[in-house]
Amino acid sequence: MSLGYLKSVLGLFALFSFGELFADEDSLLSGHPRESYMDVKNIDEMEDALRKSMAAVEKHSFSRGWWGWDRLRCRYVDGGRKDEGALKVLRAVFRGLILDRHQKLKEKGEGDLLYLYYTTLTGDRKESVLDVEGRKAYRDIHGGGYHGGWGGAARMRIYEELASQGMLTNEERIRFEEIVKQSLEPRFINFKKKAQSANNHSFGNAGGIALALKLYPDSPQAAEAEAWIDRIWKSLSDFADWTEWTYYPYGPIFLHGLIDIAEATGRIEKEKDLIHSVARRCLGFVHGGGVRGNPNSGSLVRKDLNSIYKDPWNVGYY
Numbered sequence: 001m002s003l004g005y006l007k008s009v010l011g012l013f014a015l016f017s018f019g020e021l022f023a024d025e026d027s028l029l030s031g032h033p034r035e036s037y038m039d040v041k042n043i044d045e046m047e048d049a050l051r052k053s054m055a056a057v058e059k060h061s062f063s064r065g066w067w068g069w070d071r072l073r074c075r076y077v078d079g080g081r082k083d084e085g086a087l088k089v090l091r092a093v094f095r096g097l098i099l100d101r102h103q104k105l106k107e108k109g110e111g112d113l114l115y116l117y118y119t120t121l122t123g124d125r126k127e128s129v130l131d132v133e134g135r136k137a138y139r140d141i142h143g144g145g146y147h148g149g150w151g152g153a154a155r156m157r158i159y160e161e162l163a164s165q166g167m168l169t170n171e172e173r174i175r176f177e178e179i180v181k182q183s184l185e186p187r188f189i190n191f192k193k194k195a196q197s198a199n200n201h202s203f204g205n206a207g208g209i210a211l212a213l214k215l216y217p218d219s220p221q222a223a224e225a226e227a228w229i230d231r232i233w234k235s236l237s238d239f240a241d242w243t244e245w246t247y248y249p250y251g252p253i254f255l256h257g258l259i260d261i262a263e264a265t266g267r268i269e270k271e272k273d274l275i276h277s278v279a280r281r282c283l284g285f286v287h288g289g290g291v292r293g294n295p296n297s298g299s300l301v302r303k304d305l306n307s308i309y310k311d312p313w314n315v316g317y318y
Contacts, residue, residue: 037085054096062144118149152208207260
């Protein structure tokens with residue numbers, strides 16, 4: 001057998017081996033979040049690969065990047081908490097995008113610049129670079145800017161589920177509490193600035209804050225945050241500007257915040273008449289009982305109703 005022939009055979013073997021390796025890697029990382037993980041046999045391998053993949057991402061959307069993962073959490077809960085694979089996938093995402101990111105930033109001396117909610121800081125024209133007491137914080141690296149709080153409630157709900165199911169170590173729970181509390185410090189948020197009335201900005205940002213205060217009532221600026229939540233909730237009763245959030249995604253952002261605040265602050269029963277009136281108004285928009293539109297709005301037509309009932313958690317806006 002010639003040396004050239006042997007090299008060719010070895011080359012082909014290596015090619016197919018690497019091809020299978022990349023194919024296996026791709027199968028572990030593709031299609032998330034999936035409809036179900038109950039049939040995944042190598043779920044631990046998938047969790048490990050997904051965590052590494054998430055941790056390797058330099059930037060991700062703190063505002064919109066968590067909605068899909070929160071819907072996976074919702075589906076897991078609604079399904080009776082039977083899909084253990086879904087919970088492991090959520091743990092991979094949580095560890096990779098929050099804990100591992102925090103560790104990487106810590107190693108660069110920037111761990112204290114990570115924030116999980118919104119910020120009232122100003123920076124360059126697009127607010128992609130913020131000034132934090134003379135230091136630079138970059139949007140989608142250290143946090144999400146003013147709209148970053150839109151994913152704050154999702155992060156809190158996922159953490160709460162993981163912690164309650166015993167999926168995190170004690171050290172991880174302590175570290176997450178540290179990140180939550182630093183995110184609420186005055187160097188990131190002035191609760192008297194930005195939106196002070198009911199709209200998609202304030203309610204979208206307030207959901208995560210309310211859930212954080214529920215878990216950690218001794219957080220920095222707890223009194224200021226609660227007073228802000230009271231202010232924006234009070235303005236619901238005379239809410240007049242419904243123009244911006246009558247279309248996707250601002251309607252769901254507002255409504256998620258509404259429910260998060262009500263649940264975290266004990267308003268579900270006490271304010272049920274007000275909540276019902278808002279819900280009825282929303283249904284009126286959706287079903288043609290109100291004016292709905294502006295330059296960014298649209299009307300979605302669905303031709304296949306079966307897909308809606310198959311996976312209502314990921315159907316989007318009705």
